[in-house]
Amino acid sequence: MEADYLAKGWERTESHSDADLIVVRGCSVTRRAQHDCERLVAHIKAKYPATRLIVTGCLRDESAERLSPAVRRARAILEGMNAADDEDEETPQEIEEDEPIPMRTARAYLKIQDGCSGKCSFCIVPQFRGPSFSIPFSSLMRKTERFIEAGYTEIVLTGCNLILYASGGKRLPELVDALARLGESADEKSRPRCRIRLGSIEPGACALETVDVMAAHANVCRYLHVPAQSGADRILTAMKRPYLVRDVVELVERAKRVSALAGIGFDLMTGFPGETEMDFLSTEGLIKRLCPSNVHVFPYSERPGTIAAGLLDAIPREVRHDRARRLAAVAKNHRSQFAKKFIGQQVQIVIEDEKEMSGWTGEYFQCRIDNKGRCASVKRRDIVEARVTMARHGALVAAVV
Numbered sequence: 518m519e520a521d522y523l524a525k526g527w528e529r530t531e532s533h534s535d536a537d538l539i540v541v542r543g544c545s546v547t548r549r550a551q552h553d554c555e556r557l558v559a560h561i562k563a564k565y566p567a568t569r570l571i572v573t574g575c576l577r578d579e580s581a582e583r584l585s586p587a588v589r590r591a592r593a594i595l596e597g598m599n600a601a602d603d604e605d606e607e608t609p610q611e612i613e614e615d616e617p618i619p620m621r622t623a624r625a626y627l628k629i630q631d632g633c634s635g636k637c638s639f640c641i642v643p644q645f646r647g648p649s650f651s652i653p654f655s656s657l658m659r660k661t662e663r664f665i666e667a668g669y670t671e672i673v674l675t676g677c678n679l680i681l682y683a684s685g686g687k688r689l690p691e692l693v694d695a696l697a698r699l700g701e702s703a704d705e706k707s708r709p710r711c712r713i714r715l716g717s718i719e720p721g722a723c724a725l726e727t728v729d730v731m732a733a734h735a736n737v738c739r740y741l742h743v744p745a746q747s748g749a750d751r752i753l754t755a756m757k758r759p760y761l762v763r764d765v766v767e768l769v770e771r772a773k774r775v776s777a778l779a780g781i782g783f784d785l786m787t788g789f790p791g792e793t794e795m796d797f798l799s800t801e802g803l804i805k806r807l808c809p810s811n812v813h814v815f816p817y818s819e820r821p822g823t824i825a826a827g828l829l830d831a832i833p834r835e836v837r838h839d840r841a842r843r844l845a846a847v848a849k850n851h852r853s854q855f856a857k858k859f860i861g862q863q864v865q866i867v868i869e870d871e872k873e874m875s876g877w878t879g880e881y882f883q884c885r886i887d888n889k890g891r892c893a894s895v896k897r898r899d900i901v902e903a904r905v906t907m908a909r910h911g912a913l914v915a916a917v918v
């Protein structure tokens with residue numbers, strides 16, 4: 518979205534007080550997330566009353582009566598319902614095919630689909646976004662080519678549910694294969710022009726095939742983010758998730774066969790209605806067994822309009838939060854332990870911060886270069902090879918080879 522605005526001639530300011538327009542990327546997947554976004558919007562409106570504000574993300578899809586007045590006003594501006602002060606201003610939405618793509622980071626986000634046809638009992642997204650629809654394959658190929666030509670060295674595939682991608686007979690594995698080929702260099706031994714990073718991916722046959730594609734291309738990042746949610750089959754079934762714990766294990770083990778150091782991210786939810794201490798311990802056990810490198814833990818919160826919100830066996834809020842804290846502590850320890858396994862290993866870093874000479878490895882670890890003297894010619898967005906010398910607080914330090 519930032520790229521869209523820059524292409525239309527807008528400039529990014531360093532502080533909110535200098536801005537003519539503030540964009541809030543809102544989320545309403547959990548009640549807490551929505552509450553936080555609403556508070557932020559109210560704060561911005563109060564502090565910068567003359568500044569135009571727009572709200573994007575699924576917060577803007579929430580039904581109007583459930584939103585605070587500040588968010589309703591901001592959303593109205595976005596939808597043009599209250600465009601009194603916006604009539605002569607252009608609000609860019611899309612990059613036209615022939616427009617230049619401005620650069621601010623090394624990483625470009627490629628939205629491949631939106632919406633979801635899932636029926637997860639806790640989720641409001643299908644009601645906001647509707648069923649899944651995919652961006653045409655040819656359009657994604659063109660856009661990726663243009664991102665690469667513009668100098669992006671990492672492209673992140675995004676969407677509500679990536680495994681639902683389907684366009685012109687191409688599913689996610691075929692799409693990843695085609696995009697990875699675009700990013701490869703002509704000479705196999707050289708560094709890729711660009712690497713591809715998968716967004717969150719649900720366990721199942723399509724995800725396994727996608728990991729096989731990862732194995733076939735060195736420029737597909739060795740990182741999987743799995744919205745596992747729970748380590749107890751009973752809870753996954755109550756959530757109406759379309760997989761069981763064994764499917765999560767199979768997916769992670771397949772990725773670990775591609776690379777023993779593949780990074781694994783998990784989304785986990787604690788305190789779903791009916792979750793017993795035993796169920797919780799199963800989730801904790803899943804972390805201990807699979808050693809994910811990144812874990813996002815969310816205490817369950819009821820979303821009005823979902824099946825789960827009507828379930829009777831609600832877990833007290835303090836238990837949900839206590840379990841979330843316990844899981845987060847276990848996960849943090851595992852990340853630190855896992856990071857140490859990289860010491861002595863060669864990693865590939867996309868440089869994001871030229872001053873600090875730091876960036877991200879394909880396995881999604883932040884990594885700083887400590888022999889800067891050897892990097893006089895290294896610039897932001899460059900892909901560099903480095904050997905890890907130290908792991909500290911779950912981040913890496915490396916020397917360029």
Ligand code: SF4
Pocket residue numbers: 633634635636637640641642643677678
């Ligand atoms: S897969 Fe489930 S949790 Fe994810 S967006 Fe679809 S319905 Fe929601």
